[in-house]
Amino acid sequence: MAVALPGVVEELLSEMAAAVRESARIPDEHLLSLKFIFGASAVQALDLVDRHSVTLISSPSGRRAYQVLGSSGKTYTCLASCHYCSCPAFAFSVLRKSDSLLCKHLLAIYLSQVMGTCQELSVSDKQLTDILLMEKKQEAS
Structure with missing residues (x-):
């Protein structure tokens, strides 16, 4: 079962997707709402999207993970199905302090889907497993 984003975020992303389908652009009022909800992370996430930093990795079994090339040059593995990112900002701001809904990498995933x-x-399934295990090894070191 996928974890749901807060309703206001789901609605905003849905409206943004409809606007992109209709006019191939996101209206300014949606961008302002995004900035209001996510603060500086919104601008950083949009920059990641503009740089085509988001990659969906899928395997024949249907498993999916995302990799986002961060602004620092490090690649972070994300699981959108449960709103997880391997970056330190996610661990600190989202999980520990609970002062953010998402890190910029997860937000970039949702925005890249919208756009x-x-x-x-x-x-292959083995390659995806290796990618996920490699990420786990890097986190441990």
Whole structure:
């Protein structure tokens, strides 16, 4: 079962997707709402989307993970199905302090889906497992 975003965020992303389908752009009022909800993370996430930093990695079994090339040059593995990112900001601001809904990497995933700019990569089940295990090893060190 997927974890749901707060209703206001779901509604905003839905309206943004409809606007992109209709006019191929996001209206300014939606961008302002995004900035109001997410603060500086919204601008940073939009920058990641503009740089095509989001890649959906899928395997034949239907498992999916995202990798986001962060502004620092480090790649973070994210699981949108449960709103998880391997970045330190997620651990601190989202999980520990609870002062953010999402980190900029997760927000970039949702925005890249809305805007249709998410890159896609199909890999074998073993390759996806290796990617996830590699991320776990990097977190532990």
